[in-house]
Amino acid sequence: MNIDSETVDKIAHLARLELAETEKQEMIGDMNKILDFMAKLNEIDTAGVEPLVYLSKEINVFREDVVKQDITIEEALKNAPKHDDKYIFVAKVIG
Known part of the structure; x- marks a missing residue:
């Protein structure tokens, strides 16, 4: 398959991209290189x-959660432009 x-144009439309003519020519070259590489991979006997599936043999290695308070409420409120004794006031984002 060759990209033309x-x-x-079709892929750019689906991705909602606007490409200049020079960008379009670069994209054609890059996509054709990708397809050529994939064709080489298809030649390999697998x-x-x-x-x-996973690059590592480790399965779900998690650390234990430790509950701690790194910052006090007073320290958090110190740099907030608008706040009361417990909360930071922010602009309303949902109508």
């Missing part, structure tokens, strides 16, 4: 290769 100007 019409294909790039019959005995198990699919790789």
Whole structure:
């Protein structure tokens, strides 16, 4: 498959992108290089290769949560432009 100007126009429209003519030509070259690389990968015999899902053999390695208060309420309110004794006031964002 070869990428042409019409294909790039269609993809740009779907992605809501506006491409200049020079950008379009660069995009055609880049996309064709990607497809050529994928074609090379398709030539490799992967019959005995198990699919790789994770890059590491570690499974769900989590640290324990430690509840602590790094900053006091007074310290948090110190730099807030608008606040009361407990809360920071912010502009309303939902009507």
